[in-house]
Amino acid sequence: DYKERDKLLKILFNLIKRPDESQRQMIMSGCIAFTKLNGEVEAELFPQIWEQIDNKYYERRLLVAESCGVLIPHIPPFLRGSLVLSVLTQMLQSDKGESVREAVVKSLGILVAFTDDINKFKQCWE
Numbered sequence: 364d365y366k367e368r369d370k371l372l373k374i375l376f377n378l379i380k381r382p383d384e385s386q387r388q389m390i391m392s393g394c395i396a397f398t399k400l401n402g403e404v405e406a407e408l409f410p411q412i413w414e415q416i417d418n419k420y421y422e423r424r425l426l427v428a429e430s431c432g433v434l435i436p437h438i439p440p441f442l443r444g445s446l447v448l449s450v451l452t453q454m455l456q457s458d459k460g461e462s463v464r465e466a467v468v469k470s471l472g473i474l475v476a477f478t479d480d481i482n483k484f485k486q487c488w489e
Contacts, residue, residue, distance in 0.1 A: 368401065372411045381422040390426060391433045398437045408434075409446055416453060421460040428454055428463055432470030435477050444480055 375393050379386050398404055415427045431447050438447070451474065454467045 365407070368397075368403070368407055372397065372407060376411045376415060376426075381420050382426055383422070387422070387426045387429055391430050394430055394434060395437055398434060404434070404438045405442055405446060409442075409450075413450065416450065417457070421463055424454065424458055424460060424463045425466050428466035428470055432466070432473045435470070435473050440477070440479060443474060443477055447474060 375390060375397075378390070382390060394408060397408060401407065412427050412430055415423045418424055418427075427450065431451055435443055435447060447470075451467050451471050455464060455471070458464055458467070
């Protein structure tokens with residue numbers, strides 16, 4: 364049921380106010396499991412990720428950037444070049460946190476490695 368999955372994803376993302384590295388790894392593992400089992404990345408998982416982009420805690424924004432990177436191999440190519448690229452681009456333009464920006468760049472590197480479309484490759488490179 365969509366409503367139950369949405370509640371569970373909200374709990375997963377909001378379980379810890381300021382997740383440390385191991386807690387972020389745990390949350391990202393849950394996201395990967397959700398993606399493999401359900402596949403509703405665009406409609407269900409990414410809205411949860413998108414809500415955290417401007418969170419006041421850098422740890423949560425770091426979770427967003429790192430989640431994008433670890434999810435890239437598990438999501439369809441058309442979402443990589445649109446949704447993931449949009450999230451990472453927005454974060455790179457707006458976030459001032461050094462560790463967050465570093466995680467965004469790492470995730471963009473993973474995105475480039477999985478990009479087949481030359482136009483999307485050029486967007487990532489820019």
